[in-house]
Amino acid sequence: MDFQNIKIAVDAIVFGYEKSELYVLLIKQKYGVFKDSWCLPGGFVKDEESLTIAVQRELREEAGVSVNYLEQLYTFGDDVQRDPRARVISVAYFGLVNPETLSLQADTDAQDAQWFPFHSLPVLAYDHAAIVQKAIERLQAKLHYQPIGFDLLKPEFPFSDLEHLYQTILGKKLDRRNFRKKILSFDILEETDEFRSIGSGRPARLYRFNPTKYKALQKEGFLFEIKLKEKEKMDK
Amino acid sequence: MDFQNIKIAVDAIVFGYEKSELYVLLIKQKYGVFKDSWCLPGGFVKDEESLTIAVQRELREEAGVSVNYLEQLYTFGDDVQRDPRARVISVAYFGLVNPETLSLQADTDAQDAQWFPFHSLPVLAYDHAAIVQKAIERLQAKLHYQPIGFDLLKPEFPFSDLEHLYQTILGKKLDRRNFRKKILSFDILEETDEFRSIGSGRPARLYRFNPTKYKALQKEGFLFEIKLKEKEKMDK
DNA sequence: ACAAAAGTGTTCGCTTTACACCCATGT
DNA sequence: ACATGGGTGTAAAGCGAACACTTTTGT
Structure with a gap:
């Protein structure tokens, strides 16, 4: 079964909210083509790991964050070139955190995980801007028919x-x-x-x-x- | 980059409608553990192929069907054992066809692709029953807020x-x-x-x-x- | 003539909208 | 005292729900 050479990753877009401002959690890339640019937290799925666990692990490892709400958002795999290194399909998740998490992060001096106000996000690596776009639409839609606001x-x-x-x-x-x-x-x-x-x-x-x-x-x-x-x- | 040994597949749940009856397209498995049992059409994604193309190809190859409407449904990858052979993550798509397609298929004597009335589906292989469940919920929901019925x-x-x-x-x-x-x-x-x-x-x-x-x-x-x-x- | 499906309006009640003033606190 | 945000009711309009008879065809 070595006919396929596609990697599978998970990415998370996590929203936080505080004082009438919506925030998104971003990670600064340390290596590779996109070194020093910002992107959503995420990474490759392990062989024996469920997708949900993978996202939660990445969030913990890369940003020390655990979410209050998590759901699958969309799988990005139509653009074969979305990752310049290899064919990577990404299952994107959508998360919400309490304001406590936001403050905690602000206190840390870890510079590679940071909350950005939604309205002033930096340019994002890969196709992550598309993920953000899809996520905000989902969030807006869900506010109307699910009591999801409380999770923020x-x-x-x-x-x-x-x-x-x-x-x-x-x-x-x-x-x-x-x-x-x-x-x-x-x-x-x-x-x-x-x-x-x-x-x-x-x-x-x-x-x-x-x-x-x-x-x-x-x-x-x-x-x-x-x-x-x-x-x-x-x-x- | 050989650290990961996960395969990625696409599956399609295609609905048809005729004379007040809703149908689902199923394929009879030819090999393997699930030989002779029914499942949703689908298969592995090729290295250079977008997900959407992959689904459409599988539908054409396995059932000679082309859809009128297609959207991504959900990615099934939390159950690590969903395919007994290996770790396979499946991106499920949701499709609708015109009644013409339904009749065409009925005429064919190919026994390995068949339309089943939604209310009397056979037992399905893998976790495909879960996919069907998710799909019918989506279809029902969408009827309320998208003019999707016309595609059937x-x-x-x-x-x-x-x-x-x-x-x-x-x-x-x-x-x-x-x-x-x-x-x-x-x-x-x-x-x-x-x-x-x-x-x-x-x-x-x-x-x-x-x-x-x-x-x-x-x-x-x-x-x-x-x-x-x-x-x-x-x-x- | 009768059975079968298509076509058509009106009334009632509930939900949504619009709208403005007083209250409790900090400075 | 004044500025700031919290808290509250009512009337009008619009929308969803309920409901039954006539029309056109096939048999």
């Missing part, structure tokens, strides 16, 4: 965080009252007794996402679904 | 065909008037001057899907979206 927030968060997250990622302004009403109507959040105030302004009550309740409702045929008419386009 | 019908079709197609694939009864109203409101069908009657009953006007118009509308932000409350579950 701390376990307890003020409602406005969720609202800003949607606005940032979708690039739209939303009606605060309607958004809140809609999310609360799903009955998948529980309010805590805690409040938090950031600088000035009235302190905000903290909420917690209840995944158990969500799964239960899901089984009864409940659908998480948000349609959001944009008020106006956002600036940046 | 002849270019000109009576409205009732579309209606039955939705009912068959979703396994629900629909309200004829509401369904028709909704589809027509999209303004992506053009009516022809032809009529067709099948046996008794009033002849039906034939319609034609206009992909150009659809693409144009899409660019203007139009969304194909159908919500369909089921009237009752269907029998089979």
Whole structure:
């Protein structure tokens, strides 16, 4: 069975979110044609390793990151030349992390793994720009029909965080009252007794996402679904 | 670069539709552990071949079929043992054909490629049952937000065909008037001057899907979206 | 004449949208 | 006191759901 000479790799695009900014985790290449350019974390799959494990291993090894949510995104193998060294097919995964992970990374002085604001990514090696493009589309789409936004927030968060997250990622302004009403109507959040105030302004009550309740409702045929008419386009 | 010993294959799950029945294309295995059992068409990717080309080639070689619609479904590579012979990762594709293809195949006396009604599939080799499962979910989901049903019908079709197609694939009864109203409101069908009657009953006007118009509308932000409350579950 | 499928409008209720003022805190 | 963000209700419009009879053909 030596008729085939194709290598299989996994790449991960991991999103983080903090203070109304969406971030992407990138790695600086150390060797090869693309030395010193940035790319998504990833690498070759081992013979006895499942794809999911491979991605998680690479994320740990290259960036010390473990994700809060992970799903397969797409397999890139139509461009035979996407890796100049050899024929490499890449199974891309899509991950989300809590803000804690973001801060941890910022503290490290490891220069070869870094969070970049989504709106100012450097030029990426290989076809990784295409992966990023596909990932942001998926993320935007999923926000509408899966309670995935919570995976980018701390376990307890003020409602406005969720609202800003949607606005940032979708690039739209939303009606605060309607958004809140809609999310609360799903009955998948529980309010805590805690409040938090950031600088000035009235302190905000903290909420917690209840995944158990969500799964239960899901089984009864409940659908998480948000349609959001944009008020106006956002600036940046 | 001989550190990796994983093979990469493509598999295709192709759906056909005719007379209120959904079909899946299967191939009878000729050799190996799974000799004489049925599985999805597919095979190993060649070194210089894109994934899409590989699927289309396999479909042509193994079943003489060319598809009307093709998209990547999912990459199966978490079960390291999914192929008992070696580590094989499979990129599964999802295809749709016109009824013409279905009839052509039925005429052939080639016994190793056959259309099976979706509701009475034989036991499948490898993990192909999982692929089928994922594919039907995708097909059902897509019917709601992409004008994909037309790819399973002849270019000109009576409205009732579309209606039955939705009912068959979703396994629900629909309200004829509401369904028709909704589809027509999209303004992506053009009516022809032809009529067709099948046996008794009033002849039906034939319609034609206009992909150009659809693409144009899409660019203007139009969304194909159908919500369909089921009237009752269907029998089979 | 009857059976079979095609074709067609209107009403009701719910969901989505639009919209503006008061509240609690920090400075 | 003022600036900043948090919190809340209501009315109008639009969309989805329910529902039954007439038309045209084959037998």
